[in-house]
Amino acid sequence: MTTGRFGMFGGRYVPEPLVPALEQLDEVRQKAAVDPEFLAELERLHRTYTGRPSIITEVPRFAAHAGGGRVVLKREDLNHTGSHKINNVLAQALLTKRMGKRRIIAETGAGQHGVATATAAALMGLDCTIYMGKVDTERQALNVARMKILGAEVVAVEHGSQTLKDAINEALRDWVTNVDDTHYAIGTVTGPYPFPEMVRDFHKIIGIEAREQILDLTGRLPDAVIACVGGGSNAMGIFHRFIEDADVRLIGVEAGGEGIESGRHAARFAVAQPGVLHGAMSYLMQDEDGQTLESHSVSAGLDYPSVGPEHSYLRDVGRAEYRHATDEQTMEAFRLLCRTEGIIPALESAHALAGAIEVGRELGPDALLLINLSGRGDKDMHTAASWFGLIEETS
Amino acid sequence: MSVGTAQVLERCRAEGRAALIGYLPVGFPDLETSIAAMVTLVENGCDIVEVGLPYSDPVIDGPANQRAVAQALAGGTRVADVFDATRAVRAAGAPPMVMTYWNLVLRRGIDRFADELRDAGGAGLITPDLIPDEAADWMSASERTGLDRVFLVAPSSTPERLARVTEACRGFVYAAAVMGVTGVRSSVGAAAEDLVSRTRAVTDLPVCVGLGVSTGAQAAQVGAFADGVIVGSALVSTFFDVTPREGLDKLGALTRELAAGVAEGRAR
Numbered sequence: 001m002t003t004g005r006f007g008m009f010g011g012r013y014v015p016e017p018l019v020p021a022l023e024q025l026d027e028v029r030q031k032a033a034v035d036p037e038f039l040a041e042l043e044r045l046h047r048t049y050t051g052r053p054s055i056i057t058e059v060p061r062f063a064a065h066a067g068g069g070r071v072v073l074k075r076e077d078l079n080h081t082g083s084h085k086i087n088n089v090l091a092q093a094l095l096t097k098r099m100g101k102r103r104i105i106a107e108t109g110a111g112q113h114g115v116a117t118a119t120a121a122a123l124m125g126l127d128c129t130i131y132m133g134k135v136d137t138e139r140q141a142l143n144v145a146r147m148k149i150l151g152a153e154v155v156a157v158e159h160g161s162q163t164l165k166d167a168i169n170e171a172l173r174d175w176v177t178n179v180d181d182t183h184y185a186i187g188t189v190t191g192p193y194p195f196p197e198m199v200r201d202f203h204k205i206i207g208i209e210a211r212e213q214i215l216d217l218t219g220r221l222p223d224a225v226i227a228c229v230g231g232g233s234n235a236m237g238i239f240h241r242f243i244e245d246a247d248v249r250l251i252g253v254e255a256g257g258e259g260i261e262s263g264r265h266a267a268r269f270a271v272a273q274p275g276v277l278h279g280a281m282s283y284l285m286q287d288e289d290g291q292t293l294e295s296h297s298v299s300a301g302l303d304y305p306s307v308g309p310e311h312s313y314l315r316d317v318g319r320a321e322y323r324h325a326t327d328e329q330t331m332e333a334f335r336l337l338c339r340t341e342g343i344i345p346a347l348e349s350a351h352a353l354a355g356a357i358e359v360g361r362e363l364g365p366d367a368l369l370l371i372n373l374s375g376r377g378d379k380d381m382h383t384a385a386s387w388f389g390l391i392e393e394t395s
Numbered sequence: 396m397s398v399g400t401a402q403v404l405e406r407c408r409a410e411g412r413a414a415l416i417g418y419l420p421v422g423f424p425d426l427e428t429s430i431a432a433m434v435t436l437v438e439n440g441c442d443i444v445e446v447g448l449p450y451s452d453p454v455i456d457g458p459a460n461q462r463a464v465a466q467a468l469a470g471g472t473r474v475a476d477v478f479d480a481t482r483a484v485r486a487a488g489a490p491p492m493v494m495t496y497w498n499l500v501l502r503r504g505i506d507r508f509a510d511e512l513r514d515a516g517g518a519g520l521i522t523p524d525l526i527p528d529e530a531a532d533w534m535s536a537s538e539r540t541g542l543d544r545v546f547l548v549a550p551s552s553t554p555e556r557l558a559r560v561t562e563a564c565r566g567f568v569y570a571a572a573v574m575g576v577t578g579v580r581s582s583v584g585a586a587a588e589d590l591v592s593r594t595r596a597v598t599d600l601p602v603c604v605g606l607g608v609s610t611g612a613q614a615a616q617v618g619a620f621a622d623g624v625i626v627g628s629a630l631v632s633t634f635f636d637v638t639p640r641e642g643l644d645k646l647g648a649l650t651r652e653l654a655a656g657v658a659e660g661r662a663r
């Protein structure tokens with residue numbers, strides 16, 4: 001396996017001008033990973049800024065609808081800024097400063113990574129530009145306002161599908177132009193090496209905490225760990241610590257959109273073949289010629305035609321399994337958690353809930369499920385309210 | 396095998412001038428016009444044609460090329476169309492180099508793509524998002540078929556990278572002489588000449604420069620220090636907002652201006 005690969009997946013498929021920046025990043029992050037000063041600073045931010053460790057919450061009234069076993073949520077939604085994304089961003093912002101760069105840029109789909117990046121930039125005094133597909137700026141308008149209030153410039157990308165994929169294209173164009181003083185903080189476990197490995201490492205704290213917490217609570221390991229998979233960062237974050245626990249099933253839930261037959265979905269593992277997009281070899285929704293296909297999902301954060309290379313690897317070697325939840329199943333699961341537990345999840349995370357309902361019913365009342373609740377749903381109120389017909393459309 | 400880029404660059408060098416290398420994407424503004432346009436390039440003094448393969452996610456292209464490529468894809472351009480274009484360019488008398496993002500080659504199969512390209516008179520591939528580190532399969536396919544492989548160097552390239560990249564190239568080296576995406580630029584910066592001399596320090600291969608040249612004067616300026624002057628966005632733009640016929644006329648005129656620019660030669 002060459003460096004930076006997970007089996008055949010990953011690699012560094014980038015324009016040559018970016019290679020020195022990737023080499024610098026790799027060197028700096030490897031040094032930081034063993035530098036007590038860096039680790040202490042990150043730990044302090046986790047504790048005093050993000051609010052780590054995030055708690056776990058057992059949800060029996062929800063579990064009653066999911067096969068009647070026990071269901072435990074890892075509450076990344078309670079992190080400062082409202083999702084797991086902050087774990088990665090704070091670390092990359094620290095690295096940005098270590099590399100002597102003064103500007104940080106990012107793509108965002110749901111807006112959570114954008115908000116987290118804008119937050120870290122405000123905290124550390126960095127200039128910040130966020131690229132977001134135009135479609136996503138409309139469906140996640142609240143987060144656009146948050147980023148702007150935090151002082152970031154938000155660029156609405158009007159090419160292609162006007163979603164996450166196109167935001168990444170535009171961020172890469174910015175980076176190749178301004179790489180001297182700019183760090184591109186990729187928001188998930190995709191992109192050229194070292195991003196998939198580095199971003200996973202910045203999120204693995206989720207699984208480290210959760211494993212201990214669920215052992216404390218229940219005295220045993222869960223039967224399955226379940227997370228939604230867009231690029232796959234929250235899933236890799238919670239999976240990683242459990243990979244060696246061979247009896248724990250790792251289950252990723254992709255966006256089934258309007259159903260596989262409709263062609264309007266982001267269930268890469270249901271239909272895709274390996275290919276290269278945005279610097280990495282991984283499963284990719286593409287046509288016969290290798291042109292990228294447009295994905296679709298009710299949730300902007302899962303609306304991406306490729307997936308992190310480590311997930312492709314875990315799937316091919318059989319260590320993780322992937323299923324999908326349609327928009328409709330997701331919205332039902334979303335409502336169920338709201339009504340039974342008083343927790344409003346992000347639509348991305350609601351995919352994991354929908355997957356858990358199925359898995360719980362398959363496993364029955366003895367099951368113990370751990371779900372990564374990757375984010376909170378405030379940003380999705382508009383989508384949810386119109387889905388359930390809760391707002392009168394006024395003009 | 397028919398003449399390769401090395402011979403053409405050698406001939407230009409013997410004439411005391413840089414080569415003119417023109418880029419146009421297949422299928423823009425439509426397939427037929429795009430092929431006629433590439434032939435027009437050759438007829439008006441272009442020495443090597445870069446045949447662009449439209450791709451859905453052209454991350455190192457600026458607005459002009461993005462617009463052209465999106466139109467080509469919307470018009471139904473397929474990967475196989477590139478081979479019609481290379482045949483036409485070859486028949487017109489210039490070596491065609493295909494410029495493509497890597498997934499299109501991967502998807503077709505590297506060996507199959509190489510065989511088809513060679514059979515269609517192609518001279519080789521320019522690969523903007525494939526670095527030598529990831530190119531083992533392409534290295535062996537190009538060895539087997541005798542195709543040229545052109546990788547990029549950039550102002551950010553360290554001496555180690557320059558050595559690594561140029562060692563992997565065959566035919567020539569592509570110096571992307573400004574940091575950023577493709578697009579017309581108003582001036583030729585000092586960085587370009589510096590990159591060329593740093594590249595020459597590690598290789599004997601010809602070094603061709605792309606940096607957004609759009610006029611004969613700029614072509615002369617770059618041709619004074621580079622072995623080849625690569626022009627893309629300016630050529631593509633001749634087809635914006637005009638009929639194909641008008642576009643071909645504008646393209647012919649611009650190509651002649653650029654060819655006259657490189658013909659001014661260089662002080663040796």
Ligand SMILES: Cc1ncc(COP(=O)(O)O)c(C=O)c1O
Binds near residue numbers: 084230235301348
């Ligand atoms: C709350 C939440 N969960 C999940 C995701 C999907 O990303 P990933 O698969 O990298 O966790 C997003 C992305 O925007 C998100 O905001």
